[in-house]
Amino acid sequence: MEENTAEHFTAQEKRIGAKIVKGVKLAQEGKARAAADIFQGVLKTNPDEPDALHYLGMVMFALGKPNKAIASIRQSLTHEPNNPHALNNLGNMLKLKGKFEEAAESYRAALKIDPVNAQCLNNLGISLRNLGESDAAIDAFKEAVTVDPNLAEAHYNLANLHFERGDHGAALNFYRNSARLGGTWRDPVFVAKIMIAAEYEADAEEMLADFLKHHPDHEGARVQLAALRGEAVEALSADYVADHFDKFAESFDGVLKGLDYRAPELVAAVITERLDPPAADKEILDLGCGTGLVGPLIAPYKKRLVGIDLSESMLARAAKLDCYDALQLAELQTFVEKLPPHCLDVAMSADTLIYLGDMKRTFEAVANALVPGGLFVATFEKQDEAEGDYRLGVSGRFRHSLAYLKRAAAGAGLTVDHVSEEALRTEGGDPVYGYIFACTA
Numbered sequence: 001m002e003e004n005t006a007e008h009f010t011a012q013e014k015r016i017g018a019k020i021v022k023g024v025k026l027a028q029e030g031k032a033r034a035a036a037d038i039f040q041g042v043l044k045t046n047p048d049e050p051d052a053l054h055y056l057g058m059v060m061f062a063l064g065k066p067n068k069a070i071a072s073i074r075q076s077l078t079h080e081p082n083n084p085h086a087l088n089n090l091g092n093m094l095k096l097k098g099k100f101e102e103a104a105e106s107y108r109a110a111l112k113i114d115p116v117n118a119q120c121l122n123n124l125g126i127s128l129r130n131l132g133e134s135d136a137a138i139d140a141f142k143e144a145v146t147v148d149p150n151l152a153e154a155h156y157n158l159a160n161l162h163f164e165r166g167d168h169g170a171a172l173n174f175y176r177n178s179a180r181l182g183g184t185w186r187d188p189v190f191v192a193k194i195m196i197a198a199e200y201e202a203d204a205e206e207m208l209a210d211f212l213k214h215h216p217d218h219e220g221a222r223v224q225l226a227a228l229r230g231e232a233v234e235a236l237s238a239d240y241v242a243d244h245f246d247k248f249a250e251s252f253d254g255v256l257k258g259l260d261y262r263a264p265e266l267v268a269a270v271i272t273e274r275l276d277p278p279a280a281d282k283e284i285l286d287l288g289c290g291t292g293l294v295g296p297l298i299a300p301y302k303k304r305l306v307g308i309d310l311s312e313s314m315l316a317r318a319a320k321l322d323c324y325d326a327l328q329l330a331e332l333q334t335f336v337e338k339l340p341p342h343c344l345d346v347a348m349s350a351d352t353l354i355y356l357g358d359m360k361r362t363f364e365a366v367a368n369a370l371v372p373g374g375l376f377v378a379t380f381e382k383q384d385e386a387e388g389d390y391r392l393g394v395s396g397r398f399r400h401s402l403a404y405l406k407r408a409a410a411g412a413g414l415t416v417d418h419v420s421e422e423a424l425r426t427e428g429g430d431p432v433y434g435y436i437f438a439c440t441a
């Protein structure tokens with residue numbers, strides 16, 4: 001009797017196994033829908049089958065259904081909690097959804113079972129970096145390259161973090177390891193920044209020029225090369241800026257935390273000092289609101305707070321805060337120019353006008369939109385007057401001279417009534433100095 005049951009069970013198991021193999025093959029051929037049908041078929045008769053649940057999760061993700069995918073893999077893990085592949089795949093999905101804490105937890109669980117999975121260690125490092133935990137991220141990436149010295153991506157990630165810490169020599173070495181191992185170009189702008197910081201400007205110039213031969217439309221590389229050669233760049237295209245921040249949105253808050261980013265607090269401090277105590281009666285516009293770091297600091301003062309930004313993904317993050325009354329995808333100069341006169345009490349812009357060179361249009365539009373006595377507070381990166389009015393740096397951001405800003409504001413009829421110089425953030429381990437610039441209409 002027992003033998004018969006065992007035989008029957010084995011046969012059934014074989015049938016399920018064959019179906020799962022077929023489903024995996026279809027998924028590998030890119031036929032996700034057909035694969036999903038097979039896994040769902042298995043689950044109809046065997047609802048707890050862990051492999052079918054795991055692979056169904058994978059194809060659901062490929063079909064653009066991340067919530068169903070995550071639920072399916074989690075269910076698989078309730079039946080087979082020690083499957084490191086399912087844990088790693090769950091981590092990847094959570095990472096892509098920007099749930100970095102949960103992703104890190106999943107990778108750690110996978111690594112408990114399979115501690116020498118270099119890819120998983122690298123994934124853990126990325127999640128930790130996006131949480132602003134750079135020490136722990138470095139440990140994870142180092143562990144990854146110890147386990148697999150050929151993992152180009154982990155070398156690249158180590159280059160990134162060492163650059164942020166100001167260890168430019170180490171950053172360059174890690175980058176060279178990554179390139180030697182066949183690491184792709186990924187972000188030539190970042191690589192050039194490492195080279196320039198390590199005082200290999202000629203190498204950076206050569207690398208950018210070579211890159212542009214193969215990718216002539218890459219605006220980031222083009223403007224960086226121009227900046228490196230001391231050529232003037234008048235403006236960045238809206239598409240380029242939007243694309244940059246769309247890619248950066250998920251990790252923005254964590255990465256900026258690791259760079260001692262202070263622009264939102266510094267802007268908010270000037271506003272709150274003027275408007276205290278909060279009366280919840282102000283019409284406020286946040287120009288380039290990004291993920292919304294300024295919004296919550298100003299919320300007690302608002303009757304209505306509107307955020308505008310070029311990047312859809314940054315706006316999607318801001319929407320999660322439930323703090324802005326409206327969020328709009330728009331270019332800031334064009335948006336403000338269309339506002340009716342005297343409709344704003346406060347306009348604010350943290351770390352955003354650095355993506356624009358000429359300030360004449362912006363100041364004029366803001367002056368028109370503010371009520372008499374209305375307040376405009378923004379940050380700018382500092383440029384010495386001798387270097388001209390404004391200039392795009394190799395960082396990809398514009399720096400403005402204080403004399404120019406004062407002239408442009410006065411020309412628009414604004415009264416400058418506060419300027420302070422502050423470290424806004426770090427770049428390559430060094431402070432980036434700028435102005436908190438406030439004026440009234």
Ligand SMILES: C[S@@+](CC[C@H](N)C(=O)[O-])C[C@H]1O[C@@H](n2cnc3c(N)ncnc32)[C@H](O)[C@@H]1O
Binds near residue numbers: 241263290332
């Ligand atoms: C460095 S982030 C700062 C975000 C936010 N203000 C903060 O302090 O966290 C700059 C933001 O400005 C947006 N931005 C840049 N140029 C813009 C423009 N011309 N119009 C609208 N948004 C712009 C970018 O998409 C990005 O979200």
